[in-house]
Amino acid sequence: MAELLKGAAVVAALNEKMTAEITNLKSKGVSPTLAILRVGERPDDISYEKGAMKRCETVGVAVKNIVLPADVTQDVLIQNVESLNNDKGVHGVLIFRPLPKHLDEEAVRKALKPEKDIDGITDGSLAGVFTGNGNGFPPCTAQACMEILDFYKVNCAGKRAVVIGRSLVVGKPAAVMLMGKNTTVTVCHTKTVDMPAVARTAEILIVAAGKANAVTKEYLAPGQIVVDVGINMTADGKLCGDVKFDDAEPIVGAITPVPGGVGTVTTSVLVSHVVEAAKKLL
Amino acid sequence: MAELLKGAAVVAALNEKMTAEITNLKSKGVSPTLAILRVGERPDDISYEKGAMKRCETVGVAVKNIVLPADVTQDVLIQNVESLNNDKGVHGVLIFRPLPKHLDEEAVRKALKPEKDIDGITDGSLAGVFTGNGNGFPPCTAQACMEILDFYKVNCAGKRAVVIGRSLVVGKPAAVMLMGKNTTVTVCHTKTVDMPAVARTAEILIVAAGKANAVTKEYLAPGQIVVDVGINMTADGKLCGDVKFDDAEPIVGAITPVPGGVGTVTTSVLVSHVVEAAKKLL
Structure with missing residues (x-):
């Protein structure tokens, strides 16, 4: 039985921090x-x-x-x-x-x-993510993955992470941000040979494949921490992730649900960037 | 006996291309x-x-x-x-x-x-490398690694690459550039656990550890293509790379020598960026 890394608790913690900061900003x-x-x-x-x-x-x-x-x-x-x-x-x-x-x-x-640029689309923000120099704002979804790992006290240093997907909004920035946390990161994509074997080596698996139920049991190993970035609509109108949840749940150590996982946190990260941007003006 | 991926031949090819372009530029x-x-x-x-x-x-x-x-x-x-x-x-x-x-x-x-910015230091260039959108110029050393792989017709697509080092001048940009060539890339660094085991999984190994002879035989596997970015001075005043050459030579498939490898090509890449920058003005 995998631990469920629910987004709601992460959002509550982010909201609490923001509310205090916003009160302070408004007082000024x-x-x-x-x-x-x-x-x-x-x-x-x-x-x-x-x-x-x-x-x-x-x-x-x-x-x-x-x-x-x-x-x-x-x-x-x-x-x-x-x-x-x-x-x-x-x-x-x-x-x-x-x-x-x-x-x-x-x-x-x-x-x-x-x-x-609170959504991380300008050169300044993209260079900031790439260099890790703190300039600009990283893409919100990639940062949401990091917020979840932080909140649930996943120690990334020295761990092996595999990121599935190399997009500019999730895969690449998440990979670079994990490197900044001293994780050993591998990025997989559609041209990766034997992706299941690569994915099984991960202690932390970030899945942004953009395809419903793409990650099945042969990608998974016991104890893994799985962050499922996907949001897909099934034929019967339900939301599902990029990870086949029923495959993962009995195998892995922890997993974010869909819905109620990364997506939930992304919007809060966006709002927190507005607060950060306002703080920089003080 | 590993094939030697000498920089001189790469430089000669780059020079030939540049000379034609410069003649054309001067005629205009x-x-x-x-x-x-x-x-x-x-x-x-x-x-x-x-x-x-x-x-x-x-x-x-x-x-x-x-x-x-x-x-x-x-x-x-x-x-x-x-x-x-x-x-x-x-x-x-x-x-x-x-x-x-x-x-x-x-x-x-x-x-x-x-x-x-022909040396890849501005936000525009760094964002260009990260996004792969062709804006600006990538750091010359990272591009030199790619030029060597291109010149010696190493097909990177679907291959597993391991990059040792996560600096902004080599490791990170080389990793992102390899992703752009459809390589499955892992980035290792000082906090990586059991780096030799990770390195042995590589078909292409880019070494930018910044430490003389850091990569010894337990990092290496038969058939690997090794690009050694290191330039170090030994106690007796000779130049050596980050890879222990005598360990590598009998094991791997191909390796860049030091001196005469990546360093040689880097300067030519710098000059080629000046030519590219001038061409953009036409």
């Missing part, structure tokens, strides 16, 4: 504020937006919503980003991506002020 | 120029500078030397960087580091224009 006249810039009406974006707004409300972070039509011009979009850059009342900016295809995402990414 | 009125900014008279810096200047001369890249006294002020140093930023006749800038302790290296790094 600073009201931490997140701007959410959305282009169009994609259901995924709207769903994430709702979750983020609720989480902000819980801890007392203000939200400013900017919604632009799906056919907005590049110029108008950049003007909006620049206006948020210059708005002293806004501490963090979340821009939903992918943007509609007629827009130049790279130019938008470059237009955003690194200090307000 | 562009003379690729490297500015070398040195603070003080550290023997290591002077030695690298001489090597770089010679390599530039061979292929026809011009060099502009700026030497500032070891007690230069931060303001004067930044002014020099900005003047190089604005100098249309300069395509790449190499700044020797570490700088003397009274200087703010981070501010200098931020002052340099990313387009001229």
Whole structure:
């Protein structure tokens, strides 16, 4: 029976810390504020937006919503980003991506002020993750994995970790962040030969494969700590992770559930970045 | 008997390519120029500078030397960087580091224009390596390892690589660049438990341990391709790598010699970045 690494307890601890920090900020006249810039009406974006707004409300972070039509011009979009850059009342900016295809995402990414880049999309944030120099903000999902390991007191130093997936939002940043914790890290991906054998060598297994139930029992070994980043919809409308939970649960030492694991923590990490950004202004 | 992956042949191929490109650039009125900014008279810096200047001369890249006294002020140093930023006749800038302790290296790094950052020190270049988006220039030593693998037609896709070392100039960028070649990469470092066992699983072993003869026979397996990044001076004044060559030579499939391996190629990569930077202006 694996221990369940539930996100709720991590979120509660993050919220408690943030609430104290926000009280302190407000006593100094600073009201931490997140701007959410959305282009169009994609259901995924709207769903994430709702979750983020609720989480902000819980801890007392203000939200400013900017919604632009799906056919907005590049110029108008950049003007909006620049206006948020210059708005002293806004501490963090979340821009939903992918943007509609007629827009130049790279130019938008470059237009955003690194200090307000709470979602880790600018060069400043990406270089900060890569170098570990603390500049900018790491991608929220990768940091959520680290927050879970920290909260459940997983000592990463000297451990062998395997990260499945090499995306810029999870796999690569999680790998580099684990290196910073003195973990010996292996990154697997679609071109990895005999991935199950590699995965079984892990003491900590981070799974961001992007495919429902991709990790089955032959990937798993007793005692492993498994962080399942996947969020997938099954044919019968239920959520499931990238790890086949029923395979993992009798084998591994601990695992994050889906739903209720990494995803839950990600939104709190986003909000905590807004608070961090506001603190840097004091 | 391991195959020797000599740097000279890689350099010759890079030089041939560069010479054609430089001829083309000059025919269009562009003379690729490297500015070398040195603070003080550290023997290591002077030695690298001489090597770089010679390599530039061979292929026809011009060099502009700026030497500032070891007690230069931060303001004067930044002014020099900005003047190089604005100098249309300069395509790449190499700044020797570490700088003397009274200087703010981070501010200098931020002052340099990313387009001229041929040594991969700015956020733009570091983010470019991390994301693989081709922006900026990767650190020259890490790229030299890739150039050697490319030249000797090592097919990295699906292979297992182990990188020993997690520095920003070699280990981390080499690991990310190998991921980009579809290699399954493990990064080891001083906190890795049983590093010999991990190293033996490698088909490609990149060694940047920073310690003479650190990698002995128990790290090695038959058929491995070994890239030795180390350059160390022995007690009797000879150069040696991080791999104990006499241990490796009878076991592995191929290995870079020291001297005459990675170090040789690094300087050529630096010069090739100047040519690339100049090409981007056309």
